Each structure stands twice: as structure tokens, then as C-alpha cells.
Amino acid sequence: MRADAVALHKILNGNLQMIIPIFQRSYSWETEQVQTLWDDIIKVYDSTAQNDKIVHFLGPIVRIEVTTRSIDTRKLYLIDGQQRIITLMILLACIRNVFKNKDDLVRKIESGYLLNYEEKEENEFKLVPSELDRENFKKIIHGIDGLTDSRLKRTFDYFTKELTESKKELNLERLRGIVINNLIIISIDMDKDENPYLIFEGLNAKGTPLTQADLIRNYIFMRIDDEEKQKQLYQDYWYPMETLLGDGLEMFFWRYSLREGDFVKIKRTYANLKSELEADTEKGVEKELKKLHEYSKYYSRLINPEKEPEEKLKSRFIRHNRWEIGTAYPFLLNIYKDYSENNISLNHFSEILDIIEAFVIRRFFCRYSSNKLNKLFVGLYKKLDKNNIVGSLRSSITDDCPYDIEFKEGLKKFPIYTSGSKKTSLILETLENALHAKEKVKFEGFEVEHILPQSEKDPERLPIEWKKMLGENYRKVYTTYIHTLGNLTLTGYNSELSARPFNGKKQYLRNSPLKLNRYFDNIEKWDEEEIIKRSELLTEIAVKTWRYAGISLF
Numbered sequence: 001m002r003a004d005a006v007a008l009h010k011i012l013n014g015n016l017q018m019i020i021p022i023f024q025r026s027y028s029w030e031t032e033q034v035q036t037l038w039d040d041i042i043k044v045y046d047s048t049a050q051n052d053k054i055v056h057f058l059g060p061i062v063r064i065e066v067t068t069r070s071i072d073t074r075k076l077y078l079i080d081g082q083q084r085i086i087t088l089m090i091l092l093a094c095i096r097n098v099f100k101n102k103d104d105l106v107r108k109i110e111s112g113y114l115l116n117y118e119e120k121e122e123n124e125f126k127l128v129p130s131e132l133d134r135e136n137f138k139k140i141i142h143g144i145d146g147l148t149d150s151r152l153k154r155t156f157d158y159f160t161k162e163l164t165e166s167k168k169e170l171n172l173e174r175l176r177g178i179v180i181n182n183l184i185i186i187s188i189d190m191d192k193d194e195n196p197y198l199i200f201e202g203l204n205a206k207g208t209p210l211t212q213a214d215l216i217r218n219y220i221f222m223r224i225d226d227e228e229k230q231k232q233l234y235q236d237y238w239y240p241m242e243t244l245l246g247d248g249l250e251m252f253f254w255r256y257s258l259r260e261g262d263f264v265k266i267k268r269t270y271a272n273l274k275s276e277l278e279a280d281t282e283k284g285v286e287k288e289l290k291k292l293h294e295y296s297k298y299y300s301r302l303i304n305p306e307k308e309p310e311e312k313l314k315s316r317f318i319r320h321n322r323w324e325i326g327t328a329y330p331f332l333l334n335i336y337k338d339y340s341e342n343n344i345s346l347n348h349f350s351e352i353l354d355i356i357e358a359f360v361i362r363r364f365f366c367r368y369s370s371n372k373l374n375k376l377f378v379g380l381y382k383k384l385d386k387n388n389i390v391g392s393l394r395s396s397i398t399d400d401c402p403y404d405i406e407f408k409e410g411l412k413k414f415p416i417y418t419s420g421s422k423k424t425s426l427i428l429e430t431l432e433n434a435l436h437a438k439e440k441v442k443f444e445g446f447e448v449e450h451i452l453p454q455s456e457k458d459p460e461r462l463p464i465e466w467k468k469m470l471g472e473n474y475r476k477v478y479t480t481y482i483h484t485l486g487n488l489t490l491t492g493y494n495s496e497l498s499a500r501p502f503n504g505k506k507q508y509l510r511n512s513p514l515k516l517n518r519y520f521d522n523i524e525k526w527d528e529e530e531i532i533k534r535s536e537l538l539t540e541i542a543v544k545t546w547r548y549a550g551i552s553l554f
Contacts, residue, residue, distance in 0.1 A: 002188070002189045003060075003186060003187070003188045003189075004186070004187050005057075005184050005185070005186055005187075006184065006185060006187050007180060007181050007182070007183065007184060007185075008088060008113075008179060008181075008183050008185060009112065009113065009180040009181060010187075011061070011085070011185055011187060012089075012112065012113040012114075012126055012180075013112060013113075014074065015072050015073050015074065015116050015118065016073065016074040016075070016076065016116070016126060017073050017074070017075045017076070017116065017123060017125065017126060017127070017128060018063065018075075018076050018078040018085070018126065018127045018128070019066065019075060019076065019077055019078065019127075019128045020077075020078055020082050020127075020128060020129050020130050021077050021078075021079065022130075022131075022221055022230050022231065022234050023217055023218040023220075023221040023222060024079075024082060024130060024218075025130070025210070025211075025214045025217075026129070026130040026131075026132040026133050026151075027082070027083065027086055027129060027130070027133045027150075027151050027152050027155075028083065028151060029083050029087060029151060029155060030151065031154055031155070031158055033083075034087060034154075034155050034158050034159075035158070037084070037087060037088075038091075038158075038159070038162060040056055041056070041091075041175075041178060041179065041183070042168070043056075044056045044178055044182050044183070045170070045174070045175060045178050048174075048178060048182060052182075054182065055182045055183070055184045056182060056183055056184065057184050057185075057186075058084055058183055058184065058185050059081070059084065059185070059186065060080065060081060060185070060186040060187075060188055061078065061080060061081025061084070061085060061185055061186070061187055061188065062078075062079040062080040062081065062188045062189075062190065063076040063077060063078055063079065063187070063188070063189050063190070064076060064077045064079060064189070064190040064191075065189070072118070072119065072123075073116060073119055073123045076189075078127070079190070081185070082129070084185075085127065086127065086129060086133075086137070086152075087155060088179060088183070089113065089126075089127060089141070090140055090152070090155050090156050090159060091159050091179060092109055092113050092114060092176070092179060092180075093109075093114060093140050093141055093143070093156075094156065094159040094160050094163055095109065095172055095175060095176050095179070096109040096110060096114070096143065097143055097160070098163050098164065098172055099172065100143070105173070105176075109176065112180075113126065113180065114126060114141050115141065125137075125138065125141060129152075131234065131235075131239050132150075132239075132242065132243070133150065133152050135148070136148060136150055136152045136153055137152060140152065140156050211250050212250050212253055212254070212266070212267070212269040212270045213249040213250040213253055215270035215274075216253055216269070216270050216273055217238060219270070219273070219274055219277070220238075220277075220285055220288070220289055221233075221234070221238075223282055223285040224282060224285065224286065225282065233286065233289060236293075237289050237290055237292070237293040238289065238293075240293065241292065241293050241296040244296055244297070244300045245296055245299065245300060248299075248303060250266075250269070251266075252295075252299045253269050253270075253273070253292075254266045254269045255299065255326075255329045255330045255333065256292065256295055256299070256330075256333065257269050257272050257273060258330035258374075258378045259295075259330040259331070259334050259378075259381070261378060261379050261381065261382045262378070263374065263375050263378050273288075276288075295333055295337070298332075298333055298336035298337065298340070299329065299333060301313075301317065301336070302317055302320070302329055302332055302333075302336070303321070303329075305317035305318045305321060310346060312346055312347075312349075312350045313346070313349060313350065313353070316350060316353040316354065316357070317353075319353075319357060319426065320353065320356070320357065322422050322423070322425075322426045323357065323360065323361065323423060323426060324423075325356065325357065325360050327360075327370075327373040327374050328356050328360070328373075328377045330377060330378055330381075331356075331377045331378070331380050331381050332353075332356075334381040335349060335352055335381075336349075338386075338389075343386070344389055348389060348390050351390050352389070352390060352393060355390070355393055355394060355397075355549065357546065358545075358546035358547055358548075358549075359397050359400075359401050359549065360373070361427075361546050362401055362402045362407050362410075362546060362548070363400070363401070363402060364414075364419075365402075365407060365410035365411050365414045365416070366402040366406050366407060366409075366410040367410065367414070368400075368402065372400070376397075376400060380393075380396060380397070383396045384396065394549045395549075397549055398548075398549045401548060401549045402548075403548060404543050404548055407542070407543055407546075407548075408539045408543060411485055411535070411538070411539040411542055411543075412484065412485070412486065412532070412535045412536070412539055413480075413484065414484065415482070415483035415484055416483060416484065416485055416488070417448065417482075417483035417488060418483050421447070421448050424488060425443070425446070425447075425448055425490065427485065427542075428448065428488060428489065428490050428516065429441070429443050429446075429490065430545060431516065431538055431541050431542060431545065432490065432514050432515060432516050434541050434544070434545050435515040435516070435541070436515070441513070441514065443490065445492045446490040446491060446492055446514075447490065447491065447492070447494040448488055448489075448490060449488070449489050449490065449491040449493075449494050449497055450482065450483075450487055450488060451487050451488070451489060451502070451505065451520075451526055451531075452466065452470075452477075452478065452482060452487050452526060452531070453466065453497075453498065453499040453500075454482065455499055459474060459475045459478035459479065460475075462474065462478065462499075463499055463501065465501040465502075466499075466501070466502075469502060469526060469527055470527050470528070471527065471528075473528075477527065477528045477531075480528075481528065481531045484531070484535060485535055485538050485539070485542075486531040486532060486533075486534045486535025486536075486538065487531050487534075489509070489514070489516050489517055490514060490516065490517075491508065491509065491512060491514075491517065492512075493508045496508060502526040505520075506520050506521075506523075519534065519537070
């Protein structure tokens with residue numbers, strides 16, 4: 001091992017290429033981190049006006065030389081420090097772009113720090129980033145427009161703006177000198193026989209924390225010995241999975257680990273998978289990667305229903321998402337697997353989704369603890385009779401599902417609007433459609449409306465007409481019923497209705513296409529008695545819609 005404190009130009013000069021290993025994360029710096037580096041560079045820029053020997057230490061990078069057939073290009077794995085090196089190369093590319101009319105300076109920057117001028121194709125770039133960053137990085141280095149949105153693009157845009165719109169007048173040639181000469185890096189070059197994967201794992205125990213997905217990727221590819229096979233598996237399985245799920249990858253791994261029936265804390269996802277694979281062969285690890293890839297496609301459709309081709313499932317996935325029934329995903333991954341292998345029918349899958357929705361909604365209105373749902377759904381699949389999957393699902397959840405009488409009381413009293421307009425809208429839309437025998441209503445442009453107005457969440461701010469209608473107990477009526485189901489509806493005239501008197505609201509509601517709103521046609525006042533009556537009507541519909549551990553009406 002050799003460690004030297006060197007300026008950036010000594011890291012980038014010469015015919016070399018630094019390669020980000022396949023097990024490394026993609027570029028992850030946020031604008032805040034880029035801004036901190038920029039501020040440090042500007043401080044050095046200002047200080048060197050009086051003393052050009054002032055330097056700024058950026059920390060270490062770790063590289064291992066790659067055994068390669070290339071005669072002219074020295075190749076190294078960049079094991080640690082890619083975030084800083086990539087950021088500085090983007091900055092140099094942005095400085096180059098400002099110099100675009102000065103060919104000698106453009107060539108000096110490109111040939112010295114960005115490109116191997118005498119090389120072509122794969123040897124042309126002084127740094128090869130991860131697959132996800134590669135296309136954008138190449139465009140930045142070549143000065144080509146058309147970047148796709150990413151952290152790389154945001155870093156490029158940040159530096160471009162600072163260099164072209166900054167209030168501070170910068171001498172760009174002096175700035176270039178600061179970047180390549182006054183930023184000092186501890187360059188650690190490891191011996192060729194060192195294991196880069198183990199070094200990476202050890203180094204990243206500090207610094208920017210690795211996600212569980214980072215650790216899983218590192219471990220899986222550490223277990224694949226052949227480099228060409230690594231690349232092939234990455235292209236065929238990991239990269240498509242990472243592209244498909246994006247920031248949802250870590251949550252997928254956690255829910256995937258729960259599908260076997262044992263509860264695992266999210267912070268233990270990697271440790272759990274590692275313990276399962278430690279005694280496995282390379283073929284076993286490869287098999288697990290393929291299985292992860294397969295399940296990621298199921299998960300993608302659960303969280304992004306628009307990707308589901310089957311309309312019966314798609315509409316139900318949308319409802320689950322609106323109600324945020326993510327706790328059921330480990331269970332549903334197993335069900336989707338059975339469905340994909342034709343072990344359960346489309347109708348049975350749809351029925352299972354309806355049962356789960358009814359189960360979760362009943363528990364919600366009855367204020368059952370949501371903490372129990374995680375563990376309940378984790379162990380649920382193991383309890384099912386695979387020859388009678390729907391029937392055994394119903395019987396497995398009956399003890400934890402509120403009875404009708406309890407559900408009715410919950411529906412009348414629970415202030416559902418406090419849980420957000422998304423859930424409230426779903427409940428009201430479902431009740432509206434339950435009133436239509438065949439044709440379902442399209443709800444575009446509708447919002448939740450409080451019949452008794454919110455009045456800035458203060459009963460004292462109610463207009464005088466409302467106080468009189470509610471009577472002397474208007475404060476209690478307001479506090480008890482304002483956000484409950486009986487006082488809520490859907491309308492396209494939310495802003496027009498606002499705090500209007502009840503009769504004024506009726507003028508709008510009677511023109512509504514919704515049956516929920518035609519209810520008000522013959523109502524003369526809106527007080528506690530009337531709110532309770534409407535609540536009882538809606539409750540009866542809801543109980544038939546979200547049936548007790550049974551088949552719903554939709």
C-alpha cells in the first residue's frame with residue numbers, strides 16, 4: 001500500500017482510467033454537499049489572492065490497479081472517493097464549457113483531466129462511473145446537451161449556474177489552477193492482490209452511510225468471482241431491478257425479506273439476507289439475485305399500479321395505494337407469485353385484495369393498532385390452505401377483524417378527514433359508486449367538502465347563521481362531527497361553497513351528478529340530528545361494501 005498527499009492534477013494526469021466497481025453505489029451527492037465543496041473552493045480562491053500556497057485537504061481516495069491487456073492505459077478501480085472525484089471532474093467540465101471559445105484552454109482541460117486524447121471507445125474517459133450514471137457523465141465530459149434528470153445533472157446545473165450567474169467575478173483560469181493545484185487528496189494505492197470488495201465494505205463503515213440496498217449489492221457481487229459474469233448478472237438482473245424501483249429499492253428488499261414469515265427490522269435487511277446466503281454457493285447467490293429480480297417486478301406493480309396490465313388488479317392496487325396498505329406487501333408478493341404461476345386465478349387474487357382492503361379499513365375506523373398489521377401480514381401466508389386460499393384467508397383474519405356493530409360505531413364517530421383527503425376521498429368515492437347499480441362515476445375534479453364548514457378550524461369563527469342553526473351547543477357539535485363521515489361529501493365547487501350558509505350550499509349540491517349530494521335536496525337544516533341521520537345511512541352502505549372478512553361489493 002502506498003499513500004501520498006497529492007494535488008488533483010496528479011490524480012488525473014496521464015493515460016489512465018479510474019473505474020467505479022460494479023458493486024459501488026451510483027453518484028449520490030445532494031446539492032447541499034456540492035455547495036459545501038464549492039464554498040470551500042471559493043474560500044481557497046479568495047485566500048490565494050495573498051498567498052498562493054494555501055491548500056485545502058479533501059480527504060482520501062483508494063485505488064487498486066486492474067490487471068488489463070491495455071498497453072497504453074493504466075486502469076484502476078476507484079474503491080473510495082468517487083463522489084469527490086466525479087464532482088470535481090464535473091466542475092472542470094463546466095469551467096471548460098465557459099472557455100468554449102478558447103481552444104487552447106479547452107484542450108488543456110480535456111486532455112489533462114477529463115479525456116485520454118489518444119484513446120478511443122472504452123479507454124477514452126479518465127473515469128468510468130456506475131451504469132446508472134454513465135450516459136449523463138459521458139455527455140457532461142463531451143460537452144453534449146440533453147442530460148436526463150439525476151444527481152449528476154443537478155451537480156452540473158449547480159456549477160454551471162455558479163460560473164455563469166455568480167455575483168462574484170471569477171478569474172476562471174485562476175479558478176482552474178486552484179482546483180487542480182490547491183485541492184489536496186490523500187491517494188492510497190493498494191496492491192493488486194488486495195480484495196477490492198472487502199476494502200470497500202470496510203471503508204464505507206464510515207462517511208456517507210450505505211443503504212441496505214448498497215450493502216446487498218456489494219455482498220452479492222462480492223460473492224461472484226468472475227468479473228465478466230459480474231457484469232452480465234449486473235446487466236441482466238441488478239440494473240433492471242434498480243431502474244425499475246429507483247428509490248423504492250431498499251423498501252422492496254425489506255418487504256421481500258418479510259415474505260417468508262419472520263419479522264425483520266428494516267435496519268437488519270442486509271444482515272438477514274447475508275446470514276441466509278453465507279453458507280450458500282456462488283450458484284446459490286446467483287439464484288437469489290434472479291429471484292430478487294423476479295419479485296421486484298411484482299413489487300413494482302404493487303407500488304406503481306399503472307404498470308399492471310390486468311385491469312382488475314390495477315384498479316385494486318390503486319385503491320390499496322390510496323389507502324397506503326403497504327404493510328400487506330410482503331403477503332401480496334407471495335400471492336402475486338402464486339398468480340404468476342397460475343396457482344391462483346385472477347378472480348381469487350382480486351377477491352384477496354378486496355378482503356384485505358375491507359380488513360384494513362374496518363380496523364382503521366375502529367382505531368385498532370396499526371403496529372400489529374406488520375407482524376400480522378408477515379405471518380399470514382404461512383397460515384393459508386393453498387387448496388382453499390380465499391376461504392382460509394377469511395378464517396385466518398376473523399379474530400382481528402372488527403364486527404359490524406363495532407365498525408358502524410367507528411364510522412359514525414371517527415374524524416376521518418384528519419387522516420388526509422386521499423383516504424377520505426377514497427371512502428366517499430366508494431360509497432358513491434355503491435349507490436350506482438352498473439355505471440361507475442369518474443371523480444376527476446372532485447374534492448372533499450365539509451357541509452358544516454371548517455371555518456379555520458375554530459368553532460368561534462363559524463358564521464352567525466351556522467351558530468344559530470347548530471344551537472347553543474354549537475361548539476360541541478362542531479368538535480364532535482366536523483371531520484366525521486356524516487358531515488363530508490365530494491364536490492367540484494369546493495372553493496365556491498366555503499363557509500356559505502346551508503341553503504346556499506344546497507343550491508350547488510342539488511346540481512351535482514353525485515347521489516351522495518342529492519341526499520340534501522329535502523333537508524331543511526344541518527344540525528347534530530341531521531348529521532347523525534346521514535352518518536347512519538352512509539354507515540349501512542359502508543358495512544355492506546367492506547364486509548366482515550368477506551367479499552366486498554366492488
